[in-house]
Amino acid sequence: MASAASLTVSVWRGGEQGHFARFDVPARENQTVLDVVTYIQRELDPSLAYRFACRVGMCGSCAMTVNGRARWTCRTHVRKVVGAGGALELRPLGNLPVIRDLVADLAPFFDKWSRARGTFQPKEAEEGAVPDDFAIVPPASKQRRQADAGIECIGCAVCYSSCDVVAWNGDYLGPAALNRAWTLVNDVRDGARRDRLDAVAGDAGCHSCHSTQSCTERCPKNLDPSLAIAGLKRTLFWDTLLGRR
Amino acid sequence: MDLRPRSHPTYLAFVVHRVSGLLLALFLPVHFWALGSAIQGEARLEGLLRWTDNPLAKAGETVLVVLLAAHLAGGLRVLALEFLGWRARQKDMVAASAGVALLVGLVFLFNVV
Numbered sequence: 350m351a352s353a354a355s356l357t358v359s360v361w362r363g364g365e366q367g368h369f370a371r372f373d374v375p376a377r378e379n380q381t382v383l384d385v386v387t388y389i390q391r392e393l394d395p396s397l398a399y400r401f402a403c404r405v406g407m408c409g410s411c412a413m414t415v416n417g418r419a420r421w422t423c424r425t426h427v428r429k430v431v432g433a434g435g436a437l438e439l440r441p442l443g444n445l446p447v448i449r450d451l452v453a454d455l456a457p458f459f460d461k462w463s464r465a466r467g468t469f470q471p472k473e474a475e476e477g478a479v480p481d482d483f484a485i486v487p488p489a490s491k492q493r494r495q496a497d498a499g500i501e502c503i504g505c506a507v508c509y510s511s512c513d514v515v516a517w518n519g520d521y522l523g524p525a526a527l528n529r530a531w532t533l534v535n536d537v538r539d540g541a542r543r544d545r546l547d548a549v550a551g552d553a554g555c556h557s558c559h560s561t562q563s564c565t566e567r568c569p570k571n572l573d574p575s576l577a578i579a580g581l582k583r584t585l586f587w588d589t590l591l592g593r594r
Numbered sequence: 595m596d597l598r599p600r601s602h603p604t605y606l607a608f609v610v611h612r613v614s615g616l617l618l619a620l621f622l623p624v625h626f627w628a629l630g631s632a633i634q635g636e637a638r639l640e641g642l643l644r645w646t647d648n649p650l651a652k653a654g655e656t657v658l659v660v661l662l663a664a665h666l667a668g669g670l671r672v673l674a675l676e677f678l679g680w681r682a683r684q685k686d687m688v689a690a691s692a693g694v695a696l697l698v699g700l701v702f703l704f705n706v707v
């Protein structure tokens with residue numbers, strides 16, 4: 350698509366209040382959005398703030414809003430997302446406070462993981478000690494498969510920043526934290542199921558999700574947080590109906 | 595509002611579900627008013643029913659039936675997602691929901707007009 354010799358890149362500068370700065374960046378045959386940002390920072394304006402680490406889609410730190418959509422930039426090819434005439438618009442992730450330029454503050458995002466009880470709580474060893482025996486979890490069991498489906502989350506917050514309910518309800522735990530909670534609800538070695546289900550119920554939790562599935566649509570790891578949230582809703586429904594909680 | 599992050603089928607399904615629900619809620623008082631007029635005597639109801647024979651009211655009724663069908667289909671989509679855990683078939687479900695809504699509207703149009 351990008352046959353233009355150079356890309357016209359609008360980059361967010363400043364904090365919550367700020368403006369777009371324009372940069373011309375040479376277009377290459379193979380080029381990721383992160384390459385473009387790195388070029389700008391190295392060659393054109395060293396004061397540009399952005400974040401990355403692994404460059405191979407593992408760490409989840411490079412996500413930004415690219416031409417209106419949240420994406421991981423290290424694995425997003427420019428030619429797949431570039432607009433007419435080589436236009437790229439880069440902003441920090443939405444639904445999060447802006448620290449500076451392309452860097453969003455992920456603290457609220459991870460705070461919600463702990464609010465959703467996103468930490469593993471070994472069943473027999475409450476204090477976190479190593480249990481005496483290995484737990485045997487058959488790979489083909491339903492719970493194991495459900496946990497596996499959500500476990501590869503890299504914490505990039507792409508889903509979180511694509512979710513309208515997060516924007517409408519500041520307390521909403523969001524797709525990633527709820528997805529994490531669902532993997533733990535399905536972990537037979539975990540002992541905090543009841544507390545966790547309490548933590549994810551109600552207005553700040555899974556019951557606020559409107560099933561727009563933007564999270565699922567945008568997750569770069571092809572996870573399905575919307576399905577995980579549906580699982581939490583279903584579990585809470587039956588547990589409540591059958592008096593199990 | 596920026597449409598770029600929201601342009602995908604299931605978001606549209608959510609919007610259709612919500613908007614059809616709101617419009618139906620707005621129609622509800624009219625519905626009750628019409629029912630109420632039945633209590634006040636046959637002649638009034640008869641008059642009202644006669645009035646709904648005019649093409650504009652007919653068109654309005656068809657829209658209403660499509661809205662109902664769309665809202666029902668949207669509800670079924672959410673139920674399928676939440677209780678059956680449907681996943682890959684979700685997009686097909688959205689398309690099928692839209693199809694069913696349209697079909698119901700058309701059947702109504704051809705049967706009744």
Ligand code: SF4
Nearest residue numbers: 512558559561562564
């Ligand atoms: S499905 Fe739920 S969690 Fe996912 S984007 Fe939509 S409202 Fe947010």
Ligand code: SF4
Nearest residue numbers: 502503505506508568
């Ligand atoms: S669920 Fe997907 S989009 Fe959300 S934080 Fe995890 S990897 Fe990123």
Ligand code: FES
Nearest residue numbers: 404408409411423
């Ligand atoms: S830099 Fe690690 S995921 Fe992009």
